[in-house]
Amino acid sequence: MLKARRDGYDGHGNVVVRAEDEAQAALTRLGRPAYAEAFVAFERELAVMVVRDQSGHIEVYPVVETQQDPALHICRVVLAPAEVPPAVAERAAGVARAAVEAVAGVGAFGVELFLLAGGQVCINELAPRPHNSGHYSIEACATSQFSNHVRAVLGAPLGSARMTVPAAAMVNLLGSGAAALTQADLSGALSVPDTYVHLYGKQESRPGRKMGHVTALGDTLEDALARARSAADRLHL
Amino acid sequence: MLKARRDGYDGHGNVVVRAEDEAQAALTRLGRPAYAEAFVAFERELAVMVVRDQSGHIEVYPVVETQQDPALHICRVVLAPAEVPPAVAERAAGVARAAVEAVAGVGAFGVELFLLAGGQVCINELAPRPHNSGHYSIEACATSQFSNHVRAVLGAPLGSARMTVPAAAMVNLLGSGAAALTQADLSGALSVPDTYVHLYGKQESRPGRKMGHVTALGDTLEDALARARSAADRLHL
Numbered sequence: 001m002l003k004a005r006r007d008g009y010d011g012h013g014n015v016v017v018r019a020e021d022e023a024q025a026a027l028t029r030l031g032r033p034a035y036a037e038a039f040v041a042f043e044r045e046l047a048v049m050v051v052r053d054q055s056g057h058i059e060v061y062p063v064v065e066t067q068q069d070p071a072l073h074i075c076r077v078v079l080a081p082a083e084v085p086p087a088v089a090e091r092a093a094g095v096a097r098a099a100v101e102a103v104a105g106v107g108a109f110g111v112e113l114f115l116l117a118g119g120q121v122c123i124n125e126l127a128p129r130p131h132n133s134g135h136y137s138i139e140a141c142a143t144s145q146f147s148n149h150v151r152a153v154l155g156a157p158l159g160s161a162r163m164t165v166p167a168a169a170m171v172n173l174l175g176s177g178a179a180a181l182t183q184a185d186l187s188g189a190l191s192v193p194d195t196y197v198h199l200y201g202k203q204e205s206r207p208g209r210k211m212g213h214v215t216a217l218g219d220t221l222e223d224a225l226a227r228a229r230s231a232a233d234r235l236h237l
Numbered sequence: 238m239l240k241a242r243r244d245g246y247d248g249h250g251n252v253v254v255r256a257e258d259e260a261q262a263a264l265t266r267l268g269r270p271a272y273a274e275a276f277v278a279f280e281r282e283l284a285v286m287v288v289r290d291q292s293g294h295i296e297v298y299p300v301v302e303t304q305q306d307p308a309l310h311i312c313r314v315v316l317a318p319a320e321v322p323p324a325v326a327e328r329a330a331g332v333a334r335a336a337v338e339a340v341a342g343v344g345a346f347g348v349e350l351f352l353l354a355g356g357q358v359c360i361n362e363l364a365p366r367p368h369n370s371g372h373y374s375i376e377a378c379a380t381s382q383f384s385n386h387v388r389a390v391l392g393a394p395l396g397s398a399r400m401t402v403p404a405a406a407m408v409n410l411l412g413s414g415a416a417a418l419t420q421a422d423l424s425g426a427l428s429v430p431d432t433y434v435h436l437y438g439k440q441e442s443r444p445g446r447k448m449g450h451v452t453a454l455g456d457t458l459e460d461a462l463a464r465a466r467s468a469a470d471r472l473h474l
Contacts, residue, residue, distance in 0.1 A: 164401070
């Protein structure tokens with residue numbers, strides 16, 4: 001896998017190279033410095049938001065599972081916390097923290113990881129900013145990723161990253177090229193209990209474009225996901 | 238007590254009339270239509286946020302206690318929920334709901350009440366808008382008063398007004414005419430756990446002006462209030 005060193009996201013900046021003689025064409029296509037990694041046969045994808053302040057103190061958010069659209073390479077669903085054994089969650093959190101310490105980052109970092117067979121984890125990419133996989137923290141954590149990012153940048157101490165509810169599910173609202181959102185769609189979505197709709201105000205809807213997201217809180221992931229999906233299904237963007 | 242029918246707040250628009258021959262001067266001073274009420278010897282002040290949507294559905298927030306500065310007539314502290322017997326809380330919530338139904342209001346209403354000896358309540362004033370006594374709902378309720386106000390105005394269904402934590406305390410940040418907030422002040426306030434600082438961005442600090450507020454969440458009112466006060470005391474505005 002050739003990965004652009006900068007400005008990669010949602011699979012943009014990645015090119016699979018299956019044979020040596022494909023490498024030069026792939027580099028030309030990327031058009032910028034890249035690094036090469038062995039292709040990873042992962043079982044699931046995890047992510048961890050890590051925020052580091054100017055004094056080096058770190059808050060690590062819960063380890064979440066991210067589910068991508070296989071065709072679009074775009075995150076569809078985030079489940080918080082991830083349903084993994086405690087030892088795996090600890091390992092993922094430790095790797096994510098170490099990665100941000102290694103670059104002496106300040107602010108919020110989205111650390112994306114692959115979960116391998118046997119419970120090992122390896123880092124896929126670091127996003128040096130608030131991240132889609134941390135949007136659930138707005139409603140589900142004591143301090144959101146956005147608040148903590150601003151605190152870090154301002155040189156202030158961080159707030160707790162702990163979850164304040166048992167479970168949260170986030171579903172991205174991807175563009176379908178549909179007409180504008182209707183009042184009935186919005187009211188339908190808002191009628192789902194403990195479910196929060198975020199619309200980004202983008203004027204143009206393109207297929208696969210992130211137009212907003214929905215977060216639902218619940219006692220279990222299954223319950224939260226069912227309600228987040230139910231609300232998202234009513235929002236035709 | 239003569240009260241201006243509109244545009245009253247924080248005691249502005251109220252004039253105490255102790256004798257009949259003071260009434261005309263008081264009306265002239267108010268300069269707008271007023272109504273007259275018997276002076277109420279209350280024991281404490283309560284408040285309830287009520288939001289009514291366009292279909293008539295109502296969400297009633299928890300009954301809170303508000304504590305005013307005796308000299309400035311400005312709210313200093315809000316305790317949510319109020320420490321009153323359940324029967325008193327039910328009565329206050331019922332009166333507040335009935336008041337908003339009586340005016341067929343749509344949107345958020347701050348209903349201020351007097352708690353009398355013997356547990357009776359009577360309405361002091363209705364604020365037809367999101368209200369200082371409901372700011373705690375940003376962090377402490379499933380849906381904030383601001384979200385529900387917007388939902389109501391948009392013709393959408395309301396979210397739950399229930400508290401998601403055992404206790405919350407809000408302390409207003411009143412202007413002291415001090416110089417600009419320092420980084421050290423802000424960092425000190427943000428170092429208090431589970432405490433949220435809201436600054437309104439007002440350029441001019443005048444004594445008694447509401448410059449912001451602090452909300453702290455906790456397992457008990459005492460704990461939340463102690464932390465809210467601790468953070469507020471560090472913010473010199």
